[in-house]
Amino acid sequence: MDATGKRLSIVVSRWNELVTKELLEGALSELKRLGDPVVEVIHVPGTWEIPVVVKSLVSRPLETRPAAVIALGCILQGQTPHAKLLGSDVGGALMNLQVTSGVPIAWGVLTPDTQEQALDRSGLKLGNKGREAAQAAVELASVLEQL
Numbered sequence: 001m002d003a004t005g006k007r008l009s010i011v012v013s014r015w016n017e018l019v020t021k022e023l024l025e026g027a028l029s030e031l032k033r034l035g036d037p038v039v040e041v042i043h044v045p046g047t048w049e050i051p052v053v054v055k056s057l058v059s060r061p062l063e064t065r066p067a068a069v070i071a072l073g074c075i076l077q078g079q080t081p082h083a084k085l086l087g088s089d090v091g092g093a094l095m096n097l098q099v100t101s102g103v104p105i106a107w108g109v110l111t112p113d114t115q116e117q118a119l120d121r122s123g124l125k126l127g128n129k130g131r132e133a134a135q136a137a138v139e140l141a142s143v144l145e146q147l
Contacts, residue, residue: 001034001135001138001139001142002034002035002138002142003031003034003035003036003037003138003141004035004036004037005035005037005038006035006037006038006067006068006138006141007037007038007040007064007065007066007067008031008037008038008039008040008066008067008068008069008070008137008138008141009039009040009041009042009054009057009066009068009069009070010024010027010028010039010040010041010042010069010070010072011042011044011050011053011054011057011069011070011071011072012024012041012042012043012044012072012073013043013044013045013046013047013049013050013072013073013074014043014044014045014046015045015046015047015073015074016073016074016076016118018115018119019074019110019115019118019119019122020072020073020074020122022119022122022123022128022130023072023074023108023110023122023128023129023130023133024041024072024130025123025128025130026122026123026128026129026130026131026134027070027072027108027130027131027133027134028041028134029131030130030131030134030135031134031138034134034135034138035138037138040066042057046073047073047074047075047086047087047090047109048086048089048090050071050073050090050094050109051090051093051094051097054069054071054094054097054105055097057069057103058097058101058103058105059101065103066103067103067104067141067144067145068103068104068105068106068137068138068140068141069103069104069105069106069137070105070106070108070130070133070134070137071090071094071105071106071107071108071109071133072108072109072130072133073090073108073109073110074109074110074112074118074122075087075090075109075110075111076112076113076114076115076118077111077112077113077114083111087109087111090109091107091109094107102144104136104137104140104141104144105137106133106134106136106137106140107133107136108129108130108132108133108134110122110129
């Protein structure tokens with residue numbers, strides 16, 4: 001996987017910043033390792049706001065459109081179905097944007113039950129899902145480039 005020369009965008013939620021900051025650092029570190037592409041980072045208030053920004057990015061003219069987008073967020077489960085609904089709606093919106101635009105959108109949105117699980121998945125014990133999303137974005141952008 002080589003990200004050299006690719007234009008990539010990262011849309012990251014500020015909500016639960018303790019976790020999303022680590023996801024972002026993991027993604028940026030991995031992108032640098034994969035060839036240091038041109039990266040635009042856009043911060044949004046929460047995960048709910050990610051799809052509208054991604055829509056704007058994938059709708060840009062071809063010369064400024066990213067080769068892939070990385071969506072980073074953290075939706076903690078609570079005592080109501082709010083988190084499940086939010087995760088489903090955001091995931092569905094991003095999948096639809098990915099398929100209709102042809103621009104890969106890597107899913108780096110955590111949906112853990114607890115803050116501890118979120119921290120584990122953002123670099124403490126179970127790897128960094130931001131890093132994994134960056135790898136997926138670069139790989140998919142490369143695959144589509146070859147097609």
